[in-house]
Amino acid sequence: MFPISVLLIVLALGAAAPASASLLFVFGSSYGDTGNVKPGDSSRPYPWTRPYGETWPGVPDGRYSNGRVLSDVLGDALQSTPPVSISELNGVVNGSVGVNFAVGGSGVLSAYGYPPISSQIDAFQGVVSSFTPEQLASAVVLYATAGDDYFYYLTVQKAPIEGIYPLTVNVGKQMSEDLIRLYQLGLRKFAVTYLPPTGCLPIATANSSFSSCNDTWSVNVAQPHNARVFKNVLGLRHYFYNGSIVNLDLYTAFTNVQNSHGGLRPCCIGADSSSKCGSVGAGGEPAFTVCPDPNSAFYWDDLFHPTEAGWQAVVNQLQSALGPLR
Ligand SMILES: *[C@@H]1O[C@H](CO)[C@@H](O)[C@H](O)[C@H]1NC(C)=O
Ligand SMILES: *[C@@H]1O[C@H](CO)[C@@H](O)[C@H](O)[C@H]1NC(C)=O
Numbered sequence: 001m002f003p004i005s006v007l008l009i010v011l012a013l014g015a016a017a018p019a020s021a022s023l024l025f026v027f028g029s030s031y032g033d034t035g036n037v038k039p040g041d042s043s044r045p046y047p048w049t050r051p052y053g054e055t056w057p058g059v060p061d062g063r064y065s066n067g068r069v070l071s072d073v074l075g076d077a078l079q080s081t082p083p084v085s086i087s088e089l090n091g092v093v094n095g096s097v098g099v100n101f102a103v104g105g106s107g108v109l110s111a112y113g114y115p116p117i118s119s120q121i122d123a124f125q126g127v128v129s130s131f132t133p134e135q136l137a138s139a140v141v142l143y144a145t146a147g148d149d150y151f152y153y154l155t156v157q158k159a160p161i162e163g164i165y166p167l168t169v170n171v172g173k174q175m176s177e178d179l180i181r182l183y184q185l186g187l188r189k190f191a192v193t194y195l196p197p198t199g200c201l202p203i204a205t206a207n208s209s210f211s212s213c214n215d216t217w218s219v220n221v222a223q224p225h226n227a228r229v230f231k232n233v234l235g236l237r238h239y240f241y242n243g244s245i246v247n248l249d250l251y252t253a254f255t256n257v258q259n260s261h262g263g264l265r266p267c268c269i270g271a272d273s274s275s276k277c278g279s280v281g282a283g284g285e286p287a288f289t290v291c292p293d294p295n296s297a298f299y300w301d302d303l304f305h306p307t308e309a310g311w312q313a314v315v316n317q318l319q320s321a322l323g324p325l326r
């Protein structure tokens with residue numbers, strides 16, 4: 001039997017842990033979303049169809065991966081209390097958990113006609129009074145766009161990649177406005193993601209049967225976008241008195257780990273050129289193939305989403321950037 005004093009210490013530590021864990025607020029698109037796309041939304045059905053969620057939790061649960069996504073894995077690394085998806089809240093927010101507002105497909109501007117990330121900040125503004133100033137000041141914000149504005153421009157509008165630069169400028173400006181608004185609402189710790197090397201994402205490498213990166217996509221999309229975010233964040237560092245803001249360099253992290261963690265070929269691939277991972281045929285049969293061991297792949301689907309193991313490898317690369325958020 002343990003002496004009673006040891007038990008008391010154990011109980012005290014157990015009780016202290018949740019109070020000191022910071023809250024996490026997530027804004028962005030599919031790298032952050034943990035279930036905010038509506039299950040019946042036929043315009044973006046994938047996170048609620050098989051084989052998404054196949055490894056964890058075993059059924060589709062609204063995440064764009066075989067398991068957990070960036071916001072989950074980063075939240076673990078920061079030992080934050082896992083946030084609840086805004087879609088699960090039914091309007092009832094309390095100060096004990098943060099909230100995930102990210103919705104797959106959302107642009108910083110209005111990609112695909114979906115509400116932009118700024119509308120997620122409107123939703124946050126609606127519930128901000130549920131949190132104390134101290135909770136907000138110690139909370140961490142993850143602002144993560146997957147590049148949806150650019151994929152919309154390139155694949156839906158089918159506009160020329162040579163003309164994409166002005167869009168990177170406008171996206172950068174809007175990101176700064178979004179971050180300033182979150183600061184003005186009382187949040188103080190910010191993690192802002194860079195785009196990964198766009199030309200290495202399955203959406204850009206499908207043409208080469210996933211054998212090589214298309215540098216045109218990285219040079220014209222991710223690189224100018226990231227340069228813009230770098231400058232903006234540098235500027236905000238001065239403005240964010242008493243705050244901290246860090247870049248999460250997904251470009252370097254993906255580049256460092258993708259080859260040693262499964263390469264460019266995604267695990268789940270549409271069966272033909274008109275199908276994607278998650279597509280079904282006319283009779284409801286799967287129109288995709290899935291590799292035997294999803295977590296042996298870096299990329300999960302034939303869009304731009306890593307596997308859970310891919311995200312783990314990426315977040316391991318980011319550890320040294322996380323200090324100011326702890
Ligand atoms: C606060 O909300 C979370 C998520 O909805 C819930 O799990 C928790 O029980 C709530 N706590 C209180 C004290 O209402
Ligand atoms: C794929 O290759 C075709 C022909 O070279 C080209 O027109 C198209 O833009 C390429 N698509 C992507 C996504 O790179």
Ligand SMILES: *[C@@H]1O[C@H](CO)[C@@H](O)[C@H](O)[C@H]1NC(C)=O
Nearest residue numbers: 161204207208214215216217
């Ligand atoms: C790379 O992307 C550009 C722009 O979409 C496209 O024109 C080109 O054909 C692509 N290259 C390959 C090898 O697919």
Ligand SMILES: *[C@@H]1O[C@H](CO)[C@@H](O)[C@H](O)[C@H]1NC(C)=O
Nearest residue numbers: 134137138188240241242243
């Ligand atoms: C900065 O943070 C310190 C410690 O939390 C606080 O006492 C001070 O009032 C803050 N200053 C401003 C201008 O917010």
